[in-house]
Amino acid sequence: MKVVNKSVRKKDAMSLVTGKPVYTDDITTGSSLIVKLLRSRHAHAIVEEINTERALKLPGIECILTYKDAPQSRFTNAGQSFPEPSPYDRLILDKRLRCVGDPVAIVAGWDEKNIDKALRFIKVKYQVLEPLLDFTKSKDNEVLIHPEEDFKSLVDIGADNNRNLCSSENSEYGDVEEQFKNCTHIIEETYHTQANSQTMMETFRTHTSFDAYGRLNVISSTQVPFHVRRIVSNALEIPKSKIRVIKPRIGGGFGAKQSVVSELYPALVTMKTGKPAKMIYTRKESFTNGSPRHEAQITIRLGSDDDGNIKAIHMYSLWNAGAYGDHGPTTVGLSGHKAMTIYNKVNAFKFDFDVVYSNTMWGGAYRGYGATQGIFALECAVNELATKLNMDPTELRMKNMLTHEQVGNKMPAYYNEVLNSCHLDKCLIKAKEMIDWDNKYPYREVGKDKIRSVGCAVAMQGSGISNVDVGAVEIRLNDDGFYTLMIGATDMGTGCDTILSQMAADILECDLENIVVHGVDTDLSPYDTGSYASSTTYITGMAVVKTCKSMREKILSEGARLLKIPVEKVEFDGKNVFSLEDDKSISLKDIANFSLVGENNYITASESHYSPTSPPPFMAGVVEVEVDKLTGKVDIIDYVAVVDCGTVINPNLSRIQVEGGIMQGIGMALYEDVTHDKKGRLTSSSFLQYKIPSRLDVKDIRVEFESSYEPTGPFGAKSIGEIVINTPSPAIAHAVYNATQVNIRQLPITSEKIVMGMLENKKK
Amino acid sequence: MKIKLWINEKEFTDDVSPDIALLEWLRSKGFYSIKRGCETSNCGLCTVLLDGKPVLSCSTLAIRANGKYVTTLEGVEKDALEIGGFMADEGSEQCGFCSPGFIMNVIAMKNELTNPTEEEIKKYLVGNLCRCTGYVGQLRAIKNYLKSTKEV
Numbered sequence: 001m002k003v004v005n006k007s008v009r010k011k012d013a014m015s016l017v018t019g020k021p022v023y024t025d026d027i028t029t030g031s032s033l034i035v036k037l038l039r040s041r042h043a044h045a046i047v048e049e050i051n052t053e054r055a056l057k058l059p060g061i062e063c064i065l066t067y068k069d070a071p072q073s074r075f076t077n078a079g080q081s082f083p084e085p086s087p088y089d090r091l092i093l094d095k096r097l098r099c100v101g102d103p104v105a106i107v108a109g110w111d112e113k114n115i116d117k118a119l120r121f122i123k124v125k126y127q128v129l130e131p132l133l134d135f136t137k138s139k140d141n142e143v144l145i146h147p148e149e150d151f152k153s154l155v156d157i158g159a160d161n162n163r164n165l166c167s168s169e170n171s172e173y174g175d176v177e178e179q180f181k182n183c184t185h186i187i188e189e190t191y192h193t194q195a196n197s198q199t200m201m202e203t204f205r206t207h208t209s210f211d212a213y214g215r216l217n218v219i220s221s222t223q224v225p226f227h228v229r230r231i232v233s234n235a236l237e238i239p240k241s242k243i244r245v246i247k248p249r250i251g252g253g254f255g256a257k258q259s260v261v262s263e264l265y266p267a268l269v270t271m272k273t274g275k276p277a278k279m280i281y282t283r284k285e286s287f288t289n290g291s292p293r294h295e296a297q298i299t300i301r302l303g304s305d306d307d308g309n310i311k312a313i314h315m316y317s318l319w320n321a322g323a324y325g326d327h328g329p330t331t332v333g334l335s336g337h338k339a340m341t342i343y344n345k346v347n348a349f350k351f352d353f354d355v356v357y358s359n360t361m362w363g364g365a366y367r368g369y370g371a372t373q374g375i376f377a378l379e380c381a382v383n384e385l386a387t388k389l390n391m392d393p394t395e396l397r398m399k400n401m402l403t404h405e406q407v408g409n410k411m412p413a414y415y416n417e418v419l420n421s422c423h424l425d426k427c428l429i430k431a432k433e434m435i436d437w438d439n440k441y442p443y444r445e446v447g448k449d450k451i452r453s454v455g456c457a458v459a460m461q462g463s464g465i466s467n468v469d470v471g472a473v474e475i476r477l478n479d480d481g482f483y484t485l486m487i488g489a490t491d492m493g494t495g496c497d498t499i500l501s502q503m504a505a506d507i508l509e510c511d512l513e514n515i516v517v518h519g520v521d522t523d524l525s526p527y528d529t530g531s532y533a534s535s536t537t538y539i540t541g542m543a544v545v546k547t548c549k550s551m552r553e554k555i556l557s558e559g560a561r562l563l564k565i566p567v568e569k570v571e572f573d574g575k576n577v578f579s580l581e582d583d584k585s586i587s588l589k590d591i592a593n594f595s596l597v598g599e600n601n602y603i604t605a606s607e608s609h610y611s612p613t614s615p616p617p618f619m620a621g622v623v624e625v626e627v628d629k630l631t632g633k634v635d636i637i638d639y640v641a642v643v644d645c646g647t648v649i650n651p652n653l654s655r656i657q658v659e660g661g662i663m664q665g666i667g668m669a670l671y672e673d674v675t676h677d678k679k680g681r682l683t684s685s686s687f688l689q690y691k692i693p694s695r696l697d698v699k700d701i702r703v704e705f706e707s708s709y710e711p712t713g714p715f716g717a718k719s720i721g722e723i724v725i726n727t728p729s730p731a732i733a734h735a736v737y738n739a740t741q742v743n744i745r746q747l748p749i750t751s752e753k754i755v756m757g758m759l760e761n762k763k764k
Numbered sequence: 765m766k767i768k769l770w771i772n773e774k775e776f777t778d779d780v781s782p783d784i785a786l787l788e789w790l791r792s793k794g795f796y797s798i799k800r801g802c803e804t805s806n807c808g809l810c811t812v813l814l815d816g817k818p819v820l821s822c823s824t825l826a827i828r829a830n831g832k833y834v835t836t837l838e839g840v841e842k843d844a845l846e847i848g849g850f851m852a853d854e855g856s857e858q859c860g861f862c863s864p865g866f867i868m869n870v871i872a873m874k875n876e877l878t879n880p881t882e883e884e885i886k887k888y889l890v891g892n893l894c895r896c897t898g899y900v901g902q903l904r905a906i907k908n909y910l911k912s913t914k915e916v
Contacts, residue, residue: 007853007855009852009853009855010852010855010857012860013848013851013852013857013860014845014848014849014852015860016848016857016859016860016863017844017845017847017848017849017851017852017857017860017863017864017867018797018837018841018844018845018848019796019797019798019836019837019838019844019863019864020796020797021796021797022860023799023861026796029796198895199895200859200861200895201799201801201807201809201859201861201862201893201894201895201896202799202801202859202861203801249859249860250859251799251859251860251861251862252858252859252861252895252896254895282803283801283802283803283804283807284803492859493858493859493860493861493896494858494859494896495855495858650855652853652854652855652901653855655855655901656854656855656856656858656896656897656898656901658898659897659898659899659900659901660858660895660896660897660898661898662898663897663898663899664895664898686802686803686804686806687802687804687806687807687893688804688806692893692895693899694890694891694893694899695886695889695890695892695894695899695902695903696886696887696890698898698899698900700900701898701900
């Protein structure tokens with residue numbers, strides 16, 4: 001490996017740091033209609049009358065669209081492979097409004113001030129309905145969120161709109177109740193996680209126009225260009241052949257942009273007016289009507305014997321879909337399957353879930369995709385069990401979790417997939433060493449009212465969706481012998497354009513600069529399900545490997561033809577095709593140039609890849625915190641992470657993934673608080689109230705890798721993107737417990753909750 | 765309202781609406797390095813220098829720049845390449861959306877602080893949010909950058 005496993009700079013780095021105009025709002029600077037939404041003030045209402053007459057008279061207002069103007073086919077905004085396992089429960093504009101901020105009307109015009117005025121001039125008569133704001137009361141509630149008759153799901157996901165159910169399922173392996181009878185220690189607790197906002201720095205934004213062929217062009221900040229094409233087609237009732245989606249550089253996604261959020265409104269405006277249109281979400285809109293992590297309440301029963309052998313796990317996830325079901329049925333699955341699988345030795349497990357509708361903002365995909373919620377709950381429960389057993393929690397884990405010794409074993413909680421690679425034990429041992437666990441666990445007094453303590457958690461995720469995700473890749477040999485690598489995977493800043501080029505460069509034995517790569521365009525790029533589910537390195541990476549091997553074969557055979565030697569007698573070293581028998585050779589440059597003139601073979605290769613397995617990366621996270629016993633303030637002193645993501649393709653980029661994910665996890669654990677008023681309006685709708693971590697909030701994050709080799713991955717690689725967000729919440733909750741004897745089971749872990757818990761403890 | 769100002773040393777005159785933010789006006793003149801990440805002066809993405817001092821252009825009226833010198837990232841390409849190079853070497857530019865505002869503030873910090881400690885660096889840059897990197901990669905880059913300028 002000459003290029004793989006090297007910390008090369010991202011190919012687009014220098015244009016990003018010099019502020020070049022490469023994002024959606026920079027490259028669509030010509031004149032286009034500005035699109036804004038009139039959003040519902042009510043959490044649950046029906047539009048009875050809507051009068052746009054006065055607003056339309058304002059100068060520069062091009063059109064105002066209401067539910068009467070929008071197509072009537074229901075669809076889902078979830079960017080998933082067809083048939084999407086999310087219910088078709090949406091319209092672009094609906095008469096029934098299901099949460100505060102649901103769109104009532106689309107206003108498009110040339111002058112922003114008049115558009116803002118028009119939004120105020122539209123007169124709407126609402127029939128205000130009783131809102132259902134508490135999702136724990138949703139199931140079988142009298143208030144129905146989706147009473148419509150054309151509600152449908154393409155896949156059997158246990159949806160029942162007459163019971164407010166977006167999805168539900170029960171599964172069991174072994175006999176859980178029987179196993180609990182043999183357990184001497186049982187933890188039974190309920191945990192609650194919030195609807196975290198991804199807060200990627202670039203908010204949702206889309207530009208639409210018609211091109212010379214009369215086709216709808218959609219330039220959008222998205223992780224899923226090909227799914228956007230389908231969703232736009234479904235929602236606008238136009239064929240996919242009439243739609244082109246282009247993804248320029250995007251300012252972060254973290255899963256938020258795996259849903260269609262801003263695309264449909266300007267698209268409808270362009271369809272109606274024939275004119276270019278652009279919609280840019282404000283930060284407030286991104287908070288109130290983005291696609292945040294699903295709020296969850298997870299109840300766990302966890303049982304072990306006296307020696308700490310975990311015998312049975314029962315998890316019940318109650319999941320708040322909010323107003324619409326995007327990603328609800330799929331995120332919830334990970335909360336059980338990806339959490340329980342870590343403890344693969346159990347004799348029995350049971351996993352039940354209900355995903356319910358309510359009149360709150362809808363959820364979506366966010367890094368970790370449900371595993372984050374489940375791992376918080378289960379890892380907290382495991383730490384609580386360790387306390388009950390009076391056992392070091394790292395020892396309890398070493399006894400029960402997946403380790404290298406289980407390679408080759410089936411994982412019943414993980415759809416019976418076989419474990420092919422695992423260094424989780426090495427990760428935990430290393431993390432303990434790095435933080436000096438044995439000397440620091442559980443706590444030390446470091447001054448009056450100040451306590452330093454440590455806490456731990458482990459995590460797993462997957463690498464792509466097995467048997468579903470597809471990555472196709474094309475490569476072309478151009479004149480003078482440089483290559484164009486065409487990928488459909490979306491670089492959202494993480495550097496996939498670069499790491500996929502690194503893989504190509506290694507296989508083609510050339511310099512990284514010899515590989516040209518660019519952003520996704522559905523008219524030009526080969527199909528890819530998109531950048532989500534931690535699939536890019538693993539799935540598209542493997543497609544790159546296959547495609548480049550195929551390219552090598554073609555170069556060999558063309559070289560042999562030009563040299564007039566049988567193909568079995570030549571070899572390729574990246575620069576020349578040469579004879580194995582004499583000193584005849586031909587350069588790649590010559591092969592390339594001859595391929596474009598006269599009697600030629602234009603050399604291209606294309607392969608696609610899917611995987612029947614989704615190998616889990618693993619991680620151990622250990623934190624040291626300082627807690628002020630008087631105020632309950634928690635300071636992160638040190639966060640240590642050791643990750644097994646298989647072969648690390650680009651160490652620097654991987655490290656940044658880990659550091660960034662941990663910081664997001666710390667935000668989820670300590671600061672990011674979602675608050676509503678009594679009417680269901682989000683009150684934490686700006687960075688003033690929704691506090692994400694700043695650079696002063698963490699002293700240090702230290703990252704190491706303990707690489708296993710995944711035989712089904714490119715160069716032995718697994719994924720890295722998502723797993724890294726999963727350990728902070730349980731590890732910090734654990735450290736806070738070790739300092740204060742207070743178990744915080746509801747995120748975020750605020751100072752108030754800690755102090756109140758300590759006061760409660762005193763009463764006991 | 766008529767204004768006259770200098771952007772990256774070039775003179776500009778314009779008749780602007782009194783309520784237009786400096787950010788919008790600068791972008792309308794083609795200075796696309798400037799990004800908006802929030803509407804509440806919280807994220808630091810829109811940082812430019814006004815007479816050499818960092819300001820948030822989303823919450824500075826264009827008319828406040830009247831008679832002053834505005835510096836955007838386009839005007840300090842040499843510094844951007846240098847600082848950005850250290851960031852790229854750590855992979856800490858990531859999505860890059862916060863990089864322009866961040867680099868502007870690093871330039872301001874370098875002008876203002878001599879031999880800043882790690883804590884001083886963090887405090888100076890605390891208003892520049894980033895969701896990709898977790899900040900420690902940016903810190904490594906800045907320390908390397910400051911070290912390199914010291915050796916020269």
